[in-house]
Amino acid sequence: MASCRLLKELWAVRRTIILIITPLALLPVFLLNDSTESRCAYGLAVMAVYWITESLPLACTALLPIVLFPVLGLQPMKDVCKNYMKDTSMFGIGCLTFAIAVETSNLHRRVALRTLLLMGSNPRWLMLGFMLPTWFLSMWVNNTSATAMMIPIVTAVLQQLKDTRIKRTPSMLAKQGMEVKQNKRTSASTSESRRLQPLATTGRRKVENTDPDDNEMDDLDPSSSSSVNNPAAYRRMCKGMSLCVAYAANIGGTGSVSGTSTNLIMQGQAQGLFQQYGLDSGVNFTTWMIFALPGSVICLFLAWIWLSLLFFGPKEWIRRRRTDKVKAALVKETILREYQKLGPVTFAEKAVMSHFLVLVILWLSRKPPVVPGWGSLFPPKFVGDSAAAILIALSLYIFPAERPQVFFWRRSEDRPRAVRAILDWKTVQTTYPWGVLILLGGGFALANACQVSGLSRWIGGQLTVFSYLSPWQLTLVLSAIVAMATEVMSNSATASLLVPILGQLAINLGVNPLYFLFPCTIACSFAFMLPVATPPNAIVFATGHLEVKDMMLAGSVLNVLCVLVVNLAANTWGMAYFGLDTVPPEFSAGALTTATALGTTAPMLENLTASVFSAATEAGLMSDAAETIVNTTLPSLNVSSYL
Known part of the structure; x- marks a missing residue:
């Protein structure tokens, strides 16, 4: 009894215990072999434990490099802090600011409801109607917002169907x-x-x-397996409709570089890796969509087919079923009622849609694949996608949310007055996900420290034991491992930890880094099996329709399908467009591998050689001339300190 009480008390303070014990338990990592690599490994391990257990909020853990790396002697403070505001960070600020404008104008809700009205009320088409707008919106707003916006609509439709089932005996x-x-x-x-x-x-x-x-x-027929009057079928429908929203949000986030923070982390870290060799990674808004969007579409439809088969049964696909007109009318009435609450399209919605179109055009036309874009008007590398994102974000603070009431815009009966802008700083300040910005910076700081200390090269060198696998096999294995890892830890944390290691591993193996980075980064979003894996999963699980076993059954199959699709992308159109089967000559894999081997064995050789010389001297086997030769030819060993 006392032991149970003690365990309960320990469980209540488990986060505090982890916070205290973790840095103490990991001290032997660098105390037993003090080197820059081991010190960085210590910081990496501490952050990994905190991220996995979430004993600290994710963003707070991302601030640890500012303290850890200077204290551990890895980097000066000013070098660490530079990582928290990079070009990719500004791109994220612009994209997330635009997402706030979409949400405040209610444009996302109008798009979702309009799509549902077009899809009809057949269960499987209704499911696709929920998935399509969620998938599309999650490419531009964060996955959590897209899910949170759609779930009330799903709940209203399901409640209407439930009321219909009760009333129709x-x-x-x-x-x-x-x-x-x-x-x-x-x-x-x-x-x-x-x-x-x-x-x-x-x-x-x-x-x-x-x-x-x-x-x-x-x-x-009340006995029909797919009828809303069948309680078991209704429960299955609730499960399927809830899951489809979360899965569509997770899949949609992979379609554009602004869709989720993991994409931004990969873009920034890939650019940093390539810049070390005087190269440009070529990862921008346009090229990301060329690689990821087709695969995202395929994954969406595979998810729809799989969820339809799982929760509605194969008969929905094999046999043409008649439609219950009463049920169909009530579903449509529910959706139409929600749509009518929005009223006519507002000036703000039109303005945000116009800004969206301009933003996409600017992104796509900056550096198109075939012809020179507007980016060629400036010196190379002077203008990036973040310039367009910030320009549109600033415009949202200026452009009016209502029709102007001055000059020729004003009607004769209206009085001249100022109108509010689409966005104001107070709204943005309270709704902006600042944690995402800090998390991006923490990931960049961690990656930079791994590169500066040589830890990423060391880990990449150890992983070369998998060189017996062909590149496509290794990519498949790595993306599957990442997809499983992201079930138990944050997507952003997974990307922050693994992207620098995988990039260096690719270089050591003589593989184009993007061949590993693209599939593994996208696999970070394939968290379908557990409620804690992503916020969208947690939101739909909170509806009460689902059990963990439902999510694990549906998500396990979808995990396999999506990992296969992203590997298909890497080995087909991705390889053709990016040239993933070729390695730029600047990546000298042989030299790096040799340097890695020397870096890991040099301390051992130094100690061994010094011991031999010391023993020889004590035995009187070395003359003064021999000592002079040794200290001249092997100055790095500093043998004289042992003599």
């Missing part, structure tokens, strides 16, 4: 079925289409069906 369904059959007998000579009309005597609706080929109304 089996006896009512039987009467409706009799009315349908009677209607078919009395109206067999006509060719009227199906429609809804009220029953005068009871206030109920009947389904008028005059199609001579319709011999039954399956969806009116």
